[in-house]
Amino acid sequence: MKSTPARMPQILLAAISTLFMTLFWPGPCAALPPVERFVLPNQLVVLVSEEHSLPFVTFELLIDAGAWRDPSGKGGLASLTAESILLGTRKRSASEMYEILDYMGTKLTGSCNWDYATISFRSLKKELEQGFAIFMEALTEPAFPEAEIKRRKQNTLGAIQSAKDNPMDAAQKEFRKILFANSPYDHPVEGTEESVPGLSREDVIEFHETYYRPAISILAVTGDITVEEVKEKIVPKLNRWKSGKIAEQPVVTKFPESSLRSLIDRSITQANIVLGHGGIARRNPDYYAVSVMNRILGGSSLSSRVAESVRVEKGLAYAVYTTFQAYRYPGSFQLILQTRNASAREAIELAVKEMERIKQEPVSEQELETAKRYLIGSFPLRLNTQSSLAAFLTQVEYHSLGMDYPERYPTLIRAVTREDVLRVARQYLHPDRYILVIIGNQKEIKLP
Incomplete structure (x- = not known):
């Protein structure tokens, strides 16, 4: 599926949105009300x-x-x-x-x-x-x-x-x-x-x-x-709400150490692909460097490396992006991809190649700055209503981030360097061993 004029407005809109966020959104996040x-x-x-x-x-x-x-x-x-x-x-x-x-x-x-x-x-x-x-x-x-x-x-x-x-x-x-x-x-x-x-x-x-x-x-x-x-x-x-003892529940999360596949056959026209592995916990100190790295790799469905390679240049994907889901305990890294059945193998290979590339060489200064500006610029949107602020406060407390977290967040993101991105990519991305799930017409997909 090649890029067509019908898809260009979406690409242009995404580019304009990213440019606006990059150039015009104020750098510092507003402090929380007391x-x-x-x-x-x-x-x-x-x-x-x-x-x-x-x-x-x-x-x-x-x-x-x-x-x-x-x-x-x-x-x-x-x-x-x-x-x-x-x-x-x-x-x-x-x-x-x-x-x-x-x-x-x-x-x-x-x-x-x-x-x-x-x-x-x-x-x-x-x-x-x-x-x-x-x-x-x-x-x-x-x-x-x-x-x-x-x-x-x-x-x-x-x-x-x-x-x-x-x-x-x-x-x-x-x-x-x-x-x-x-x-x-x-x-x-x-x-x-x-x-x-x-x-x-x-x-x-x-x-x-x-x-x-x-x-x-x-x-x-x-x-x-x-x-x-x-x-x-x-x-x-x-104060009338009665307290009670909560028994500790030790949690051990052990992820698979080798590649695994689950290929589910359905008579549908496109392959629905999830490729990934274990991730990080929210309290991991590398959370901010991982956020920047993921934004560059696949955090945007149109302007990231994976999107550029799979969707824009080759026109293979209906949707493609990556995400680190960080929970109280270690979560997951996922690459989400939808493409024609016949294109699944090529699209997967291109996406994995980008995972390998970001582990091998530092990202460019432009990629780094664009990602950081976006993350900092979009942060205040989490605090724009009473309800979103209340939910945000409980999560800040839950993850022990500190009430000055909104003021520190820009500093934490700005402090991420190209070397940090390379380091966390090498530590937390595993293109050599991952879980691959594909739901689609397996006869047309033809994985080796």
């Missing part, structure tokens, strides 16, 4: 950032109860718990609870990823007292109604089945299954067709009672509220 941090007697960490331009208050509660804590054979339990906690309390049914919240214009949501669960709450300031009371009820007195849990499980199984129709989604799940075998990240957050049916209400109750504890939680409060108001009106309610 953040007050304090720890309650029950060990809950509270972060407060005042912003009074709009009459809204946002709460983001992060609980160290992600899918990595799922017991063996019970994949999806953390996710089911995070969803079920908002399905009514001992005092109100789900319909009663949401009728009140909707009337007040208050939003209450829950989610879960591999590392942690979150409960998000946003309210007009004038409705804060009643809304926060419901938030605390859901957190500490969930009803976990049997019928609702059953319905959630059915919905999850339906979503799992539907996801099979997306070959790239299926390829990424297969990749994770191989890479993280026998580790806490070895299953999808939502669970599998085998694990979800076996999850019970009793499992959910036990998981909630074990892990939904203040000692492993972080609460960020942002918006139209003062620190004094938080301490006067919110903290007394938070």
